[in-house]
């Protein structure tokens with residue numbers, strides 16, 4: 001048994017709402033939305049989250065962890081605040097996706113699979129994202145959800161990344177101001 005249940009403390013209502021969508025004999029199916037909830041703020045699922053989700057659903061932590069390993073949308077390690085997942089599967093590769101990925105990473109000074117030094121942007125190659133005739137294409141995963149970007153150029157992608165950095169800076173400032181107001 002976990003001593004402290006962070007998910008239950010933080011997301012009691014959301015967890016209840018998720019569980020209510022499933023009949024009691026199908027509760028285990030709630031594992032995916034619970035993983036998504038656990039990952040939403042910090043962009044990865046911690047060891048404690050895995051244990052707690054297992055306890056909530058009555059399944060083993062190994063079963064929960066195996067889903068994280070299987071799906072590209074879940075992570076068990078901290079990485080960028082924004083994850084840019086570039087499809088390099090064959091149809092996209094034929095439309096220049098690998099060159100796009102390499103050039104984009106070069107411009108950011110990182111290798112595919114790495115995160116920018118500011119900790120904000122992770123770039124990684126993934127398999128088909130179901131937009132095979134619109135390469136280069138990628139999805140951006142963040143705590144706010146997923147956005148898709150098709151028929152991209154490196155310049156377009158860099159503009160988007162600058163916008164994401166501005167958004168993140170804006171949220172940091174808003175967070176500081178809230179903290180200052182709360183402290184009087």
Ligand code: FES
Pocket residue numbers: 087088089090091092127128129130131132133135137
């Ligand atoms: S092969 Fe890239 S989206 Fe399908």
